[in-house]
Amino acid sequence: MRDGKGPLMLENIGAVILGLALGFLYRLYLLRIDYRQYPSYPHGYIAHLSLGFIAALLGAVALPALLAKEYAAVTFLSLAAQQFREIRNMERKTLEQLDMSELVPRGPDYIEGIARVFEGRNYLVMLVALATSSLATFIPLGWSAVGGIIVAVVLSRLKKGKTLGDIAIVRLGRVHFRGALLFVDDILIMNVGLKDAKKMITELGIGVVIEPKTDDARATLANMGQRQAINHEVATLLGARKDFAEPEFTPLCRLNTETGRAALFILPVEPDPELAVLAVRKVPVLESAIRRPLDTIIGRKASD
Amino acid sequence: MQGEILHNIIAIVTTNPKSVGGGGAPIFYAANEAEREKIALYLSRILNAMVHDLENGTYFLTHH
Numbered sequence: 454m455r456d457g458k459g460p461l462m463l464e465n466i467g468a469v470i471l472g473l474a475l476g477f478l479y480r481l482y483l484l485r486i487d488y489r490q491y492p493s494y495p496h497g498y499i500a501h502l503s504l505g506f507i508a509a510l511l512g513a514v515a516l517p518a519l520l521a522k523e524y525a526a527v528t529f530l531s532l533a534a535q536q537f538r539e540i541r542n543m544e545r546k547t548l549e550q551l552d553m554s555e556l557v558p559r560g561p562d563y564i565e566g567i568a569r570v571f572e573g574r575n576y577l578v579m580l581v582a583l584a585t586s587s588l589a590t591f592i593p594l595g596w597s598a599v600g601g602i603i604v605a606v607v608l609s610r611l612k613k614g615k616t617l618g619d620i621a622i623v624r625l626g627r628v629h630f631r632g633a634l635l636f637v638d639d640i641l642i643m644n645v646g647l648k649d650a651k652k653m654i655t656e657l658g659i660g661v662v663i664e665p666k667t668d669d670a671r672a673t674l675a676n677m678g679q680r681q682a683i684n685h686e687v688a689t690l691l692g693a694r695k696d697f698a699e700p701e702f703t704p705l706c707r708l709n710t711e712t713g714r715a716a717l718f719i720l721p722v723e724p725d726p727e728l729a730v731l732a733v734r735k736v737p738v739l740e741s742a743i744r745r746p747l748d749t750i751i752g753r754k755a756s757d
Numbered sequence: 758m759q760g761e762i763l764h765n766i767i768a769i770v771t772t773n774p775k776s777v778g779g780g781g782a783p784i785f786y787a788a789n790e791a792e793r794e795k796i797a798l799y800l801s802r803i804l805n806a807m808v809h810d811l812e813n814g815t816y817f818l819t820h821h
Contacts, residue, residue: 633810646808646816647801648794700807700821 465517465586469510471594472586475601476509476578477502482605483574501571504540508533508575512582516590537575544568556695557688557704562678566739577612581605617663617683618734620670625726626660626716637716638662640709650701654720657694659729661687661717663706668756671713672744679742680706683717683733690732692722766817767806770797773814782817 484501511533518526545568552558559567585601592600617623626637630651635642637660645651663683665671673679684704695702704719717733746752766782772793777784785800787793797808797816806818 632812643807644809646810647798649798650808698802698805700801700805703821 465520465590467594468586468589468597469513469517471589471598472513472582472584472601473506473509475585475598475605476512476582477506479581479605480505480509480574480578483577501574504537504575505578508537508578509582512579513586515583516587520590533579534576537572540575541568541572544571555685556697557685557693558681559685560678560681562676562739562741563682563685565741566682566737569740573612577608580608614740615738616734617736617738620673620738621666622664623730623733624662624664625730626662628655628658628660628718630655635718637718638714639712640707640714640716642705642707642716642718645701647701654701654718657724658718658720659724659726661719661729661733663715663717663733665713665715667747668713668752669743669745669747672746673738673742674713674715675708676739676742676744679739680708680715682739682742683715683736684719686736687717687719687721687729687732690735691719691725691729694720694722764819764821766819767804768800768818769815770800770808770817771815776811776813776815 480502484498484505511530515527515530518524545564548559548564548567549561552560552564581601581604584604585597588597588600626640629636630645633644633646633651635645635651635654635658640662642660645654663674665674683706688704693702693704695704702720704717706715706717708715717729719729721729747756766780769777769780769782769784770787770793771777771784772787772790774784774786785796787796793814793816797818800806800818801808804818805820807821808816808818810816
């Protein structure tokens, strides 16, 4: 409320509310399709929803505020960006702490990727809210709602990353021992000493071979963080038959540097080989692991 | 496992005393293969260490 002006930007209140609503709904939707099994508890939801609400409000207010010549309000946007950067730190710290008590840790690369996603989502929400309220300033509310939904759908498409199934051929491999050395097909996994462990591994172990389709994919698979993410994802989806102080049963993903093929070895709770292959295909390609040597001249020459 | 020295051999279990000697790790001599398995298993579970087989009668334990 201000002297002489009446309620702030009353003429555009519909636009602001619509932008806010769509932005918030988009945040809710993004929370729903999370494949990372995180956050999985009500308080994690609340933290992200309330921040999403703030992001949506900021995005929705931006253009109406500008039109109402409320420049101070617009500068708050930049302040907000600062705040949302904090989300990345918050997520990173939480996940790093949790990782210490994971039997199969996510690894720093995967954590960094998740933290970045959570930061990015707030900007997406802000964009959707901004687009919707901007549209609503000029065209009827109904149509701008449709426009906002289209923007949300397009953004969802754009932000969708690749999965391992896109960049590599994933198939089942044969788990076997040569002496003390455990192999999946021709890929060395580790040296196992204990006879009981060997017996269990041959009986229940599953090996999945991941064959990169291109040299770019080969470089991505060589990334340790990417392979740790594979271990974690498959162990999360199928369960790992492992307790503390049972290092032999840790899922491992190792590389054959000659062929560029990687192999995952896991002792799953659910011993279904087909499911293991599907789970590996679904593993996201980490943003930090994406390498594109083929986009450079030297990389292309090196590949032939 | 922060602050721990990794990739050190933390114990050796052997039925073949001729194959090992010296060094900083304790050596456990086993009378036969069954005893070697048992000692290695106990040490592994207590120390959270991985048992590796050098295939000459000697096992050793290390952290990963």
